[in-house]
Amino acid sequence: MNGGCPGEPQGQILARSVDGQNCTHPKGARPNVLPGSIRLGLLVAAVPWIALWAQTGDRASTNQTAGRVTLMYLGAAGWQITDGATVILVDPYISRVLGPRPPGAPPFVRAPGDTRREYGMDDAAEPDVAAIDARIKRADFVLVTHTHYDHVLDVPHIALKTHAKVIGTESTQNVLRAYQVPEEQLLTVRGGEDYEFGSFSLKVIPSLHSPLDHKHYFSSQTAPRNLKAPLTLRQMHPEGGTLAYLIRFRGNQILVFGGMNYIERELKGLHPNVVLVGAGASRTEIYDYTGRLLCVLHFPGLVLPTHWDDFTAPYEASQQPAIERLQSFVHEINAASPATRVVIPKFFQEIALEPPQR
Secondary structure, eight states: OOOOSTTOOOSSOBSOEETTEEOSOBTTOOOBTOOSOEESSOOBTTSOHHHHOOOOOSSOOOOOOTTSEEEEEEETTEEEEEOSSOEEEESOOOOOOBOOOOTTOOOOOOOTTOOOOBOOTTSBOOOOHHHHHHHOOOOSEEEOOSOOHHHHTTHHHHHHHHOOEEEEOHHHHHHHHHTTOOGGGEEEOOSOOEEEOSSOEEEEEEEOOOOHHHHTOOOOOOOOSSOOSSOBTTTTOOOOOEEEEEEEETTEEEEEOSSSOOOHHHHTTOOOSEEEEEOSGGGGGSTTHHHHHHHHTTOBSEEEEESOSOTTSOTTSOOHHHHHHHHHHHHHHHHHOTTSEEBOOOBTOEEEEOOOOO
16 A cells, blocks of 8 residues: 555555545544534534625624633634633734735625725725724734735734734834834744744744746745835735744644645644635645645644635625635535534634644
8 A cells, every 4th residue: 555644544445545645534534633622603614604604793702711722713814813811813914905906816896885995006005903903902922924915914003002922034024123013022933943932832834825826926025124114015015935833722733824825845744633724716726735735734623714705805795705716625625534624714703622632
């Protein structure tokens, strides 16, 4: 029998193969460390979720699971991850400005009553401070995967408001320096670091940006030092390198991506039980994107799609077209790892996890 993923059981019937290698769990086996509990405002892909998914209001649900890790989707690639004591934000982007759309995205249709200003790349877009303050009450750490405006626009205000440590590339930190975020709050990383923070530990993983515009996207630019705020969208848009993060938190291992790509060799040896997977359309430019990812990660118990919504639309707008496009991603997960649970998160609704069973 051909060798499969690292640690794959041998001598059993396997459900699937990739490039002639055994690359999925044995039939009937549970995926790696399935979470013990998933609660509050979730939709599992096995049910008719398209008809059931609905927009949420402005108020987040009350955390009634103190001590457990909860995840909350902020839209775009943004998440809040907390155990009630430590609050970690990933790519928090609340402002949802009407900015330029990603290459290849369908045209934006402004809904009746949407009076937001439209921004070009050479316009200085100010964060929506009122919206941020209404939804982000505190943060201890902010993790930024790369420096695009839909990942970093709101981070300077959040950092100044909460005094959180911001972890990201030199490009990200140069944007924050432009807004006078104190140097002691900035932790610059390159990928490969594995840091202990007491309540959690963090492995920084080199990664790749989404292959936008039919693989034509490429950026080696880094936001330079000595920028002066307010910055234009173009000034805060150099990618500056892309990172993923493995967060080890109260027995959970949560792997977070900020886009639709990865470096397979950098993921070998990881065993996350929860993965936030970029599920936008550009993933289809990557060979066997979903199958290879699940294989190398030993078939995590829970997958949460991220960066799939229309982040140029306000929160109250319908996301039905984006949800329908997401069906193909759900089918990919189900085909590659039938026992993996896929949950489509609602905005600002909590997903509570119990420590995985070992």
